[in-house]
Amino acid sequence: MGLLRLDESIRTVSPAILFVHSLEQFCGWAIFYNNRKNGDSSIIPSSYCMTSLISLINEAHACTLCAEHLPLGPRPVFQIHESARILLASQAPGRKVHETGIPFNDPSGDRLRAWLGVSREIFYDARQVAILPMGFCFPGTGKSGDLPPRPECALKWRAALLSHLQNLKLTLVLGQYAQAYHLPNTGASLTETVRAWRKDWPDIVPLPHPSPRNNLWFKRNPWFEQELIPVLQARVAEVLKRDG
Numbered sequence: 001m002g003l004l005r006l007d008e009s010i011r012t013v014s015p016a017i018l019f020v021h022s023l024e025q026f027c028g029w030a031i032f033y034n035n036r037k038n039g040d041s042s043i044i045p046s047s048y049c050m051t052s053l054i055s056l057i058n059e060a061h062a063c064t065l066c067a068e069h070l071p072l073g074p075r076p077v078f079q080i081h082e083s084a085r086i087l088l089a090s091q092a093p094g095r096k097v098h099e100t101g102i103p104f105n106d107p108s109g110d111r112l113r114a115w116l117g118v119s120r121e122i123f124y125d126a127r128q129v130a131i132l133p134m135g136f137c138f139p140g141t142g143k144s145g146d147l148p149p150r151p152e153c154a155l156k157w158r159a160a161l162l163s164h165l166q167n168l169k170l171t172l173v174l175g176q177y178a179q180a181y182h183l184p185n186t187g188a189s190l191t192e193t194v195r196a197w198r199k200d201w202p203d204i205v206p207l208p209h210p211s212p213r214n215n216l217w218f219k220r221n222p223w224f225e226q227e228l229i230p231v232l233q234a235r236v237a238e239v240l241k242r243d244g
């Protein structure tokens, strides 16, 4: 159960009971639901949050909000389950991921799984690992690689989906776009932000994007794989073991 959060949907608060009208906004927060039409109060069923999340997932999968900007059209790619303990906050699908519809099903994913020390089986188990890019659809390619994630996407979907992840123990923030959202007050550059990885340890860890396009960065920053990756693997193993 989360901390009490003030919201315009709250109609009445008593020391023991929080009455709300909008269950959608209080998954994981509210204790009792007060039906104002017939006066009944009841505990929110535990299945409610999952049902609500499934509706949200279906809505997001059908999204066409920024279709006019997407060269290959909308194909939202993400994975989420309310029991996930690890969140991969990433950038946007590349062309190969767009084609397969499987997140990180590319060389970036191979490197990321090696960093985490997990198999594909664990990586693609949404009950353990949620994968939410800043933009769910392939944004197209520019002169120096893929374009940034579409800004409409996080505004439309991110807060609502994240609100269902009540069991997170570890958030990995991959690349500058996800870091601008999840770690807005850290370093001026990606290197500075990743260098300061101990700041929010062990809950939130900034990482560079694992794309082969960043090979030069990895070469210039050997401390990253020598210093951070071993402790990250131990932390991931600890989180997943507790899940077990």
Ligand code: SF4
Pocket (backbone or CB within 6 Å): 060, 063, 064, 065, 066, 067, 074, 075, 076, 135, 136, 137, 150, 152, 153, 154, 156
């Ligand atoms: S990138 Fe996001 S906002 Fe745009 S169409 Fe895909 S899901 Fe919708």
